[in-house]
Amino acid sequence: MSKYRKLLAGMAIAVTLATGPVAADKFGLGRPALPEEVAAWDLDVRPDGTGLPEGSGDVWTGDELFGEYCAVCHGDFAEGIDNWPKLAGGMGTLDHEDPLKTVGSYWPYLSTTWDYVNRSMPFGNAQSLTTDEVYAIVAYILYSNNLVDEDFVLSNETFPDVEMPNADGFIIDDRKTAEAHFVTEPCMANCKESVEITMRARVLDVTPETQ
Amino acid sequence: MTFGFKNRKPSRRQFLSGAAAVGAGAVAAGTARAGDPLITEVQYWAQGFGEGVDATPYGLPIEYESDVIRRNVEWLTADTISSINFTPIHALDGTITPQGCAFERHHSGAIDLRKEDYRLMINGLVDTPLVFTYADLERFPRENHVYFCECAANTGMEWAGAQLNGAQFTHGMIHNMEYTGVPLRTILEEAGLNAAGDLSDKWVYVEGADASSNGRSIPMEKALDDVLVAFKANGEALRMEHGYPVRLVVPGWEGNMWVKWLRRVEVSDAPVESREETSKYTDTLANGISRKWTWEMDAKSVVTSPSPQSPITHGKGPLVISGLAWSGRGAITRVDVSKDGGKTWETARLAKPGERMALTRFYLDTDWDGEEMLLQSRAMDETGYVQPTKAQLREVRGLNSIYHNNCIQTWWVKASGEAENVEVS
Known part of the structure; x- marks a missing residue:
């Protein structure tokens, strides 16, 4: 983060110099947003819990709700059905071939799960759950990943107690340094001794028919 | 009669x-x-x-062109409501993508939102939170720019090996349009940014009106630089599937950030770390650690013809080899083409000088001897970045990155003129 902040600061100065300070003439367009309008749309929740409404829900209530609203795609145990997202399992697979990325194995912040369930789920009937139902469903997803006990109650107060296993599993884009060697003078002749075909798409045959 | x-x-x-x-x-x-x-x-x-x-x-296109359409790969996703299809780049020329065949990516389906029902809210760390109607947006000074929009997952199915047999499927999660819109900077300044204080560590969170919301966090520096709130593409209204009536245009950055049906921009002092920027659109390396905030699209190119869906049908003699090149970091400066799988290269002709964050068309006008070719293209951008081979990418990133695969593509063109997607040593 610190490295990125420095980078951003440098770039922001350049922008300001190039285009002048951010204090332009206004056009007088639009109208003030009313507090109830902002409250209706400003639903996002940050990693530190900023934006979480008051409320709570327990694992067993979440189990029932999950069965009713979520299991048709995500399975009774959040294990996923067909191609629909698996929400549980996959611990320790991130460095394997075909890692299984779930809320438990991959998602770094609990806020993301709460925010997404609240804003976009159930699929096809978004924003139909009450605040307490969202807490309960998220509690059940945590339980399905063995991250909380069966008597756990998730609330805006217990939210900070939950530790996400892959919280430290991310680095900020390092392509500029890790892939600096791609800035180079390209080879034009005698670039390699021989060329062999090592894999063919037609052998795999997963391309849709287009004729 | x-x-x-x-x-x-x-x-x-x-x-x-x-x-x-x-x-x-x-x-x-x-x-x-x-x-x-x-x-x-x-x-x-x-x-x-x-x-x-x-x-x-x-x-509409004449009936004889009815095969030049977007196509889906059904096994990729569970349902077409949250899915993607592919631009028929193998059959197009020039650089502008017609809206009607430009790829679609929805997370909760393409919604039907009338201009009259459209509202854009600016809130968070601004002097006055504001609401705009569509008609309001049309009264701000507006600009025209041509930009490519590439899904971060374009070519993503090819990480582990050659899979899909056609440029449409390997490279078709891209389109390139001329956008008309208002700089996001203008709209943020209308709400006033004094309340945000020092802008160097601030962000905007942008979200759509559809059920998925598809919220993404964008650093303020980018938001004030070249991001557009766009309402026209190629001169006409956006299509429903591309965010009618208003979408965000984030030049050079991954398509997921180009939020459709844009309804809210929140100025904040930290990223939201939404679903689309944590669980998705992050790139897992071989050691299990994942890169996040990989916004820029690396320099990339592909030969669109000949290619598996666009074989050579005329036998030996004059042959136009053609393709597309682009970079999220600026303009394409050069494209080289190899007919022998990367042993030797010749520099292609750019149809026009490369434009920043827009598709560039290249041609290699050649005389085909009728022998088989291992056809490749290699783009360079104004930063000196050279499009890498798949082996070079795998060396750094392993096989599990899913996103941002900008490797050199190989088509095995046979003596018959047919072509196949292959990997070479």
């Missing part, structure tokens, strides 16, 4: 002469022994009327 084009009826004269048989002209064109009947016989289109104006109030 006249004959219209519509029913393709042969004239009485053609019928009597026997020249009306389907394909009769095509055979004669090459041999010309007895004169090509398409030339020597009067054709119905040269005699009767075509369609009058207004026959098609909004024109």
